[in-house]
Amino acid sequence: MASNRWLTTGNYFTSYKQEQRIFLTHLDRTGFLIFLILLFVWPLVFPPSNKYMLVIDNILIAAVAVLGLNIATGFAGLISIGHAAFVGVGAYTAAFFAKTIGDSHVFLTHAWPLVILLSGFAGAFFGAVVGLPALRLKHLYLAIATLSFQMIFTWTINFMDFFDQGQTIPIARVFWFTGEVSRKEHYLFWYYAILVILILLGFMIRNLLRTRYGRCLVAVRDNDRAADAMGMHPGLTKVYAFALAGFMAGVAGALHAYLYRGVGIESFSLHESITYLAMAIVGGLGTLHGSFWGPAAIKMLDLFVENISEYAGSVLPATMNLTTALRPLSFGLVIVLFLMFEPRGIANWWRIFRSYTRLWPFRY
Amino acid sequence: MMSYFFQLLISGIVVGSIYALSALGFVLIYKSSRVLNIAHGQIIAGGAFITYALTVWADIPIYISFFLSMIITFFLAMSVERIFLRRLIGEPVISVIMVTIGLMSILDGIIYLTPFGSENFSFPVFFPKTPISFGGVSVSWTQLVGVIITFLLIAAFSWFFKKSTIGISMRAVSDDQLAAMSVGISVPKVFGLAWAAAGLSAAAAGGIIGNITGLNFDTLHAFGITVFPVVILGGLDSIIGAVAAGIIMGLIQQFASGYLDGHFGLSGTAEVLPYIILLVILLFKPHGLFGIHEIERV
Numbered sequence: 001m002a003s004n005r006w007l008t009t010g011n012y013f014t015s016y017k018q019e020q021r022i023f024l025t026h027l028d029r030t031g032f033l034i035f036l037i038l039l040f041v042w043p044l045v046f047p048p049s050n051k052y053m054l055v056i057d058n059i060l061i062a063a064v065a066v067l068g069l070n071i072a073t074g075f076a077g078l079i080s081i082g083h084a085a086f087v088g089v090g091a092y093t094a095a096f097f098a099k100t101i102g103d104s105h106v107f108l109t110h111a112w113p114l115v116i117l118l119s120g121f122a123g124a125f126f127g128a129v130v131g132l133p134a135l136r137l138k139h140l141y142l143a144i145a146t147l148s149f150q151m152i153f154t155w156t157i158n159f160m161d162f163f164d165q166g167q168t169i170p171i172a173r174v175f176w177f178t179g180e181v182s183r184k185e186h187y188l189f190w191y192y193a194i195l196v197i198l199i200l201l202g203f204m205i206r207n208l209l210r211t212r213y214g215r216c217l218v219a220v221r222d223n224d225r226a227a228d229a230m231g232m233h234p235g236l237t238k239v240y241a242f243a244l245a246g247f248m249a250g251v252a253g254a255l256h257a258y259l260y261r262g263v264g265i266e267s268f269s270l271h272e273s274i275t276y277l278a279m280a281i282v283g284g285l286g287t288l289h290g291s292f293w294g295p296a297a298i299k300m301l302d303l304f305v306e307n308i309s310e311y312a313g314s315v316l317p318a319t320m321n322l323t324t325a326l327r328p329l330s331f332g333l334v335i336v337l338f339l340m341f342e343p344r345g346i347a348n349w350w351r352i353f354r355s356y357t358r359l360w361p362f363r364y
Numbered sequence: 365m366m367s368y369f370f371q372l373l374i375s376g377i378v379v380g381s382i383y384a385l386s387a388l389g390f391v392l393i394y395k396s397s398r399v400l401n402i403a404h405g406q407i408i409a410g411g412a413f414i415t416y417a418l419t420v421w422a423d424i425p426i427y428i429s430f431f432l433s434m435i436i437t438f439f440l441a442m443s444v445e446r447i448f449l450r451r452l453i454g455e456p457v458i459s460v461i462m463v464t465i466g467l468m469s470i471l472d473g474i475i476y477l478t479p480f481g482s483e484n485f486s487f488p489v490f491f492p493k494t495p496i497s498f499g500g501v502s503v504s505w506t507q508l509v510g511v512i513i514t515f516l517l518i519a520a521f522s523w524f525f526k527k528s529t530i531g532i533s534m535r536a537v538s539d540d541q542l543a544a545m546s547v548g549i550s551v552p553k554v555f556g557l558a559w560a561a562a563g564l565s566a567a568a569a570g571g572i573i574g575n576i577t578g579l580n581f582d583t584l585h586a587f588g589i590t591v592f593p594v595v596i597l598g599g600l601d602s603i604i605g606a607v608a609a610g611i612i613m614g615l616i617q618q619f620a621s622g623y624l625d626g627h628f629g630l631s632g633t634a635e636v637l638p639y640i641i642l643l644v645i646l647l648f649k650p651h652g653l654f655g656i657h658e659i660e661r662v
Contacts, residue, residue, distance in 0.1 A: 141646060147589075147639075151589075152636055152643075277465070281462055325474075328476065329472075329476075329477075332466040332472070335466030339455075339462055
């Protein structure tokens with residue numbers, strides 16, 4: 001280790017432990033801490049309107065879900081076109097409690113962290129079950145197996161009377177130490193709740209990737225036969241990657257249910273699954289912070305397109321529904337352009353920026 | 365009771381043959397380039413709309429416009445391959461899948477910009493209105509002609525693959541790209557041709573579906589997803605498999621909605637049964653009924 005613990009001037013690692021540190025220098029750690037503090041403080045300084053707070057909450061929830069998808073698809077290489085169904089499993093677990101014990105039962109309103117955790121486990125269970133075909137299937141076939149889980153999930157919910165055939169099932173407002181969270185501070189409250197959960201899960205994943213299990217995932221992605229030969233268990237690793245992805249998705253689903261105070265099937269359609277995949281790709285597959293860039297970029301694009309088409313609608317005489325056309329068009333273009341020109345996603349831009357600032361004023 | 369059964373049988377075969385024709389597009393592309401084109405439903409819809417525009421707006425006789433739209437989608441699909449997929453040769457599977465998903469979104473957006481995006485259209489009637497009935501079972505002329513055209517096309521495609529030079533070179537590429545290249549086959553050209561052929565079959569499927577059920581973008585592009593189970597059941601790289609699986613799936617769907625819906629408190633079973641079958645097939649016979657064994661277990 002170099003004597004300077006604030007700035008790196010090269011590779012001076014003398015042990016693997018040093019190389020695996022989460023923060024390379026004190027500067028990184030301080031910067032990250034300041035960033036976290038800013039995340040917590042800014043809504044108090046510049047209180048945003050409810051509309052934008054909802055968008056930000058949505059980004060954070062999507063980040064939780066994409067974090068899971070990135071484990072399965074980015075790190076373990078298992079394409080999942082059914083991620084929204086796992087999110088749906090989480091949301092419908094909350095809805096299940098709301099249906100059986102009443103939507104304003106103490107369990108749902110006071111013990112909401114427990115409900116979120118349970119939803120996560122429900123997601124993990126379904127993830128593991130759906131992951132079982134991964135023992136036999138690879139690549140394309142596996143993608144289609146997850147797609148069929150998505151279809152079966154949608155049909156099951158649409159068909160079951162218990163879940164109101166996909167109609168919205170309400171969930172009551174939650175209680176906090178200060179009493180019931182009111183309508184005015186609902187989005188702000190959930191911003192903090194989701195942020196805390198996201199940070200916890202983010203650290204969990206970051207640490208997981210430093211362990212034997214995390215390295216197993218990457219090894220299995222890169223070459224599962226070689227991984228097998230090196231004494232890892234590829235089948236188990238795949239199922240367990242799916243379970244982890246399902247856990248994250250389940251948590252995201254429960255958060256979604258609480259944020260919207262209701263669960264309806266249209267939030268968990270095939271289109272949403274594709275959106276999650278797009279987020280993972282735009283952010284950068286196989287990178288941890290890609291899971292945060294992707295959702296932000298896609299949701300911002302959505303907001304941007306909505307504003308643009310609103311503006312265009314006011315300028316142009318009302319001829320056609322621009323929003324329905326521009327949404328898929330811009331979404332598809334973003335995916336295709338990223339895949340063609342920057343397959344490593346926004347995370348790669350961040351990496352370039354980082355290495356530039358680290359080396360400045362030198363070029364290399 | 366018996367005539368109800370035969371009615372379901374007939375409509376199962378009609379639906380199934382359309383499935384077979386749509387599945388053909390997937391198989392053609394997968395066979396040569398190992399790409400699963402998720403945007404196939406959109407290409408089918410595009411072909412159907414071009415046929416409609418040529419027949420109704422440009423007032424061209426249906427047979428000519430049918431062929432014209434096939435030719436147009438031939439070049440459209442070829443250029444899609446040229447623009448989007450050519451530079452992805454050799455990239456990981458996920459990139460290729462995602463590009464076709466992105467393509468699906470782009471084509472969705474483009475179609476929503478045209479008047480076809482939101483409304484229902486129906487072709488004028490070309491054939492006698494009175495259906496052919498036989499002992500309580502009836503088939504409309506449109507359905508009959510549709511099925512006949514489907515089988516003619518499929519026969520033509522399988523002949524093309526078996527006998528013609530281009531077809532043989534396409535099979536060679538699907539077998540072993542490196543070997544094909546070393547005997548002088550242009551692999552990118554074959555990929556382009558496979559897409560073009562798929563576009564051609566998609567336009568035919570679109571025209572036939574449009575004539576039978578009317579044109580609605582939502583139902584047409586849903587077709588692209590519905591055909592997945594068919595392709596997997598038949599095996600991703602087998603034309604015969606696509607035909608057999610198409611008809612099996614059509615029959616299963618029709619019988620399911622005919623006998624299961626409304627009983628046992630079930631509804632919409634026709635939508636979900638193909639996916640359940642798909643999962644079972646993937647678990648027990650992952651390469652499908654007629655596909656080549658290439659799944660490895662780890």
